[in-house]
Amino acid sequence: MFIMDQVRRRGIMVGCDFKDTCHFLNKKAIAMPLTTLNLVESFCRSDFASCTIRRIAMTHGIDKVPRYVSPDDKYELSNRIIEF
Numbered sequence: 001m002f003i004m005d006q007v008r009r010r011g012i013m014v015g016c017d018f019k020d021t022c023h024f025l026n027k028k029a030i031a032m033p034l035t036t037l038n039l040v041e042s043f044c045r046s047d048f049a050s051c052t053i054r055r056i057a058m059t060h061g062i063d064k065v066p067r068y069v070s071p072d073d074k075y076e077l078s079n080r081i082i083e084f
């Protein structure tokens, strides 16, 4: 089951314009439901401007975001990708 399936089931509103193409929502199996849904609530529903996946996508395109990047990824590599 992908994260988006749970999002729809729970009726969580996603405001981000990458909601249909984002790998985090659409390709990632839900492993830790509470942690994952907290990320969705924090980033996808309201504070999507702070999402690392979105920040990379805005610069390089959603198809260029590495699959290992998560919304709250603060690793230096992700910041380098954004600045590249």
Ligand code: SF4
Pocket (backbone or CB within 6 Å): 014, 016, 017, 018, 019, 022, 023, 024, 025, 043, 044, 045, 047, 048, 051, 052, 053, 054, 071
């Ligand atoms: S994870 Fe980030 S890019 Fe993907 S839908 Fe949520 S806020 Fe948008």
